[in-house]
Amino acid sequence: MGLGEYKRKRDFKKTAEPAGAAEARARKSRVNRFIIQKHDASRLHYDFRLEMDGVLKSWAVPKGLPWGQAEKHLAVEVEDHPIDYADFEGVIPEGQYGGGTVMVWDRGSYEVTEAENPLDGLRKGKFHVILRGEKAAGEWAMIRMRAEAGKNQWLLMKTGGSVKPISKARDDESVKTGRTMKQIASDRDAEW
Numbered sequence: 001m002g003l004g005e006y007k008r009k010r011d012f013k014k015t016a017e018p019a020g021a022a023e024a025r026a027r028k029s030r031v032n033r034f035i036i037q038k039h040d041a042s043r044l045h046y047d048f049r050l051e052m053d054g055v056l057k058s059w060a061v062p063k064g065l066p067w068g069q070a071e072k073h074l075a076v077e078v079e080d081h082p083i084d085y086a087d088f089e090g091v092i093p094e095g096q097y098g099g100g101t102v103m104v105w106d107r108g109s110y111e112v113t114e115a116e117n118p119l120d121g122l123r124k125g126k127f128h129v130i131l132r133g134e135k136a137a138g139e140w141a142m143i144r145m146r147a148e149a150g151k152n153q154w155l156l157m158k159t160g161g162s163v164k165p166i167s168k169a170r171d172d173e174s175v176k177t178g179r180t181m182k183q184i185a186s187d188r189d190a191e192w
């Protein structure tokens, strides 16, 4: 784990995304943060991120969270992101890596049920998470299907029972600023 790939892919003179200086500041707290960002890049997807070992372990989930028991959505593992990224909302300039609008869709804390250390679950390729967010509350599982060089495919599965899906309006509302994707795109506050 590390931020090498994250840094290689981005030109921090051109994007307002965090440069990842906080890499070394691994927090000792037992409470681990999760974050989901809605990202309207070349394809709309949700970036599911779990704080582990001083970085945000990250997956791109095209369909977002599943809500019905045993429902599974593809989650493609992507490069680790810096902890600071959890607060990033704004517009990545066109032509830059991941160019498009980013919303802080949900955030909160998570717990891995079967492992003392979330990293064990990651290594094993299967773990259950309890998410305590503003939109996502309940249990999901992460299951690794296939390991390809740098592009592991996982399934994000709803476990522990179905929950009521959030409304369309709530899906398009930032938990950080209350803005819609359209408002974020037109405000462009994080663009340099």
Ligand code: MN
Residues within 6 Å of the ligand: 039, 041, 045, 046, 047, 060, 098
């Ligand atoms: Mn993304």
